[in-house]
Structures are given as structure tokens and as C-alpha cells.
Amino acid sequence: MDSNAVVIGASHAGVNFAFNLRQQGWLGRITLIDSDPELPYHRPPLSKKTLQASEAVSTPLKAEKAYTDNNLELCLGQTVTAIDGEEKVITLACGRFISFDKLVIATGCSAFIPPITGLDETVDDAGNNQYFAMRTFADAKAIKNALNSSRDKQVVIIGGGYIGLESASSFVSLGANVTVIEKQDKILSRVTSAVMSDFLTELHKTKGVSLQTSKDVVEIKHQSNKHIVVCGDGTQYPADFILVGVGVKLNTQLASSAGLEVEQGIKVNDVCQTSHPDIFAIGDCTRHFSTLYNRWIRLESVQNAVDQAKSAALFIAKNQQGPSAVPWFWSDQYQYKLQIVGLSQGYNELIVREETQEQFSVWYFHDDTLLCVEAVNSSKAYVLGTQAIKQRVSVNKSLLKDTATALSKTLLQST
């Protein structure tokens, strides 16, 4: 009988794993399962392209034909309810059992919806939900409908993170009135420096977004077709609909119930193997030890999903270990392209390099080690930072500070 590789979760991680496993020469069956009925799609465009296009369309990761051509079995709209690691079998909600030789958990995260009084009564006259997360194509489609049918295009976004800010940028381009409410005193305070936070704050304010920081949402009231977002300090913000972007909850329940080691993410080794030798985990739901940063990390990014997918596929098909990856991220807001390489946590020196007001980069160092570069409309800085971090070479700080010296490899020095 053919051996079967089963993948739970068909988003960036799961789909890339399946294609890579086939490419690496796996001859057995490959079964991809996801509860989302949609043909697997790119998630980052949901807050941008999907919202802004005249009609809500998804951006498929691969064409339907590509799954058939590669002999990948796609089970969409199916939910896995249990993993039995000893018998090596999974159970679907429909009652079906699927045996596996290798199992890959790529279940990702779901949007965290905080328990705010009155939030779940945020509905329109017809009883349709008027509060949303931005996680799935169905979410983006529902948000687009809500915006199109809303009377005043008045939107309140709870949470000033990347999802909230990218959505704000799209809503503004569609003529909406947008208020963003953030608990911390700065937007993105947990993930970036004050420099970047201040830049994005100014940017969104200039575009007409009302940014309310240090505000705790305590209740949603409902009156005459409006939903009133009430904060702890008594301030109130009326909305036609509400977008909630306050973080995620990890989809690790299946792994925990199967007895796998889970600690703020499913713990995996360098080849994405869990504490069970035939069960692997990849993407947002995992935590791995980064040799680059010398600590356990969990990443929510397309890059990490794709790189872990490749790494697990290479190991399962060929018993080989892939190269270690450098984390990178991007965020497009208005006409600005923010590109990030590395992780800034633990920096003790920061250099801001401004080419022009609209083009600059923030370089995070721990002593002489470059940890991270955040580049705004400056792909040169992003690429140079990537090379420095990947090759572990140091950057000449005085040349970096001198904008008369162009960003080029002359700034890199071998150690």
C-alpha cells in the first residue's frame, strides 16, 4: 500500500509543504485537509487587494489544476477532530478516519475575539454580524459587503497592529471614516521601535485616520443602527461596523490532545519534527529554536510558513536538513512599502538612516551585531540588511550614518 503524508491545514505552510514534498520525490499519497472551503489563497492580499478590488476575489496560492497535476488530494471544508499518534490515524468531523505515515500540522492561528460586553450583539437589522476579524477570505468578503452597504462608511478598528493598520489604509482609499483604537500608548508598540511607530502614526493621521491610543474598549452599545464603541475613559466612537485586530489564538488544540509538546506553540526541532517522530508542524502554530537569535521563537509570517514547509519536505522526502532561514516581513500601507528583515527584540543601539523623508531605514544593533532592518520605500536597505544578517557580517556604522555614502556592499565588513 502507498504511504500517505497527511497535512492538516492548507494555507501558505500546508500547501507549500505538499508541493515541495512532491517536488522532492515523495512517491506516496499526499492528502491536504482544511476546514476552509475556498481553494487555498494568499492571506496578505485580504486586507488590501480583496478589499479594494471592485469585486471580492481571492488570490489562489496555486491553480486547482496544479493540485491534480501533482497528484495532491485536496479535502476542503473538512475539519479534523482528533489525532491518534500511536495508531497513526486522524479523525474527521464527518466521521471518516485517515491513516498516515507522516503527519504535518499546519493549523496556524485564528483571530482572537476578546470578551467585550455587547460585541456579539453587533448585528444589522437583518441579524447579520457587523463585527469582523480579518483572517479568511470569507471575512474579507463580509467586510467588503458591510462597507458597501453601510450608510456612513464609519468604521472602528479595535487594535493598532499590522492587520488593523493595513485595513485602515484600504478603508481610507475606499472613502471610509476610520477610527483605530489601541490599548498601548503607541501603535505596534510590541513589535517595533518608537521611530517606526511615530512614522506610521503620522502617516495614518495625515491620511485622515483617527488614532486613539491608551484606550481600553469596555463595551459596545447599540442604538439606531449604530454600534457605539465605549472606552474605559468614557469616550465613545460610533461605527457602522467593527473590525477586531487584537491578536491571535494558536490552533494547537489538536496537537495538545495528541500529547505533543506544546508551549506557546507546537515545539519543533530544526527539521520541524514535533515530540512525535512521524508528526511534524509548520507555520504560525509552531515554536522553534533560532540559532541566529539564540532563543525559542514563534513567527507569524508567510516567509516562515514557506521556509518551514520546505525544510519539513526536504527532511521527510530525503532525510536532509535545509539551510536556516532569516525572518522577513512586509506591510504595504498607502503608497509606502515597509520591508523588515530580522527581529529587533534585544537591541541596544538604533541607527536611523534617512535618504529622503519618504525613504528611510531603521537599523537595530546589539553591540556590533545587526539584528534587524526596517526599511520604508528603501529596498536597498532591506536587501543590504538581509545580506549582512544572513552572512553574519558586520556593518560599518559610521558609513551607515553618512547618507553621502550610498547603501551598497561597501558598508559590509567581514569579521
Added chain:
Amino acid sequence: MAKVIFMTKTNGAVEVEGSNGSLMELAAANGVAGIDGDCGGVCSCATCHIYVAPEDFEKVGAAEEIESDMLELDDNVTEYSRLCCQIEVSDDIDGMTFVVAN
């Protein structure tokens, strides 16, 4: 409508046909090996690297600044390199052959 050929490293020549969108989207929709398009086509990942034939290069045009910077992430970059998410599918590229870089 444009018919183009991708020369891939693993699957030989693949002929595809399209009338709009980017060349990366067309390649991804047809499962062309070596064109990943991880970022969904916003010039952020450099995983859709192709070589344009020298005789077609003028017609296709050179990369803009962001794109050529991003191309430097790939060791195999040449003067005929482009990221195909930045090339529109149109009659202008009908009949061209692109070599997939990776």
C-alpha cells in the same frame, strides 16, 4: 491575448496563455515550476525571477528601482533578470520565451 513559454529547470518548456494580470500570476495559475510568488505579487520576495531573451528585453523593459534592488537577493541575477510579478500580461509579450531562474 498572449501565448508565452516558460523554460523551467525541472519540467522543460511550459506554454501558457493569458490576457491580463501579471506574468507571475499567469505562471502560478499554471503551476510553472520555479515561480513561487510567495508575497502574492507585490515585489517583496524575489521568488518569481526570470530571464528575458536579450532580443525581447527592450520591449519588456528594465526593472524599476525597487525591483532591481530586490533582484540582488538572488545570486543568479543577470542584466536580463526581471521579477515577473512586475510584468503585465498583454499582446506586447505574445510569443516570448522566458527562462525561469531557479
